[in-house]
Amino acid sequence: MKPSASELLLLRSLWQKEELSARELHEMVAGELGWSPSSTRKTLDRMVAKGLVSRRDLHGINVYQASAEKLPTIAAMTRDFVENVLGLKAPLPVSTFSGSDLLSDDELRELEALLAKDDDA
Structure with missing residues (x-):
């Protein structure tokens, strides 16, 4: 599935760092997207549903990893x-x-x- 421009920005961050929390991802892209943290989380939820990223719980914090190669x-x-x-x-x-x-x-x-x-x- 082809990622949107904003999804690609999040994927790029994950390709570089491998695994990040929603907060860490938001901090990395906030300047480029101008989003609120809740918008970043909603986008990540859509990306999980699309199969572009995976999510796991790490000590009570959701961390994300790129599924799209x-x-x-x-x-x-x-x-x-x-x-x-x-x-x-x-x-x-x-x-x-x-x-x-x-x-x-x-x-x-x-x-x-x-x-x-x-x-x-």
Whole structure:
């Protein structure tokens, strides 16, 4: 399932930190979204229902972890952008993503393989 822009922001935080409470997530994205903590919690609840994140109780605090895998999600969103926004049939070069604080060099190579594989399908 394709995450919305706000859901993607929360996922990005979880991909970087692996597991966070709703409060920690809210503090990370509050400046970008301008939401109240209750809006962040409601969005997280929707994301749990969609299967984008999982939730568990840790000493009485709900903590969240990304269920949506980082590279397949990025590959799908990249294909969607390239095809539906730019009108291209070929993927963007992976060099477009160099310098990202979200992707390591190994992940860039894996993303390139995912994009090439899906382009051949």
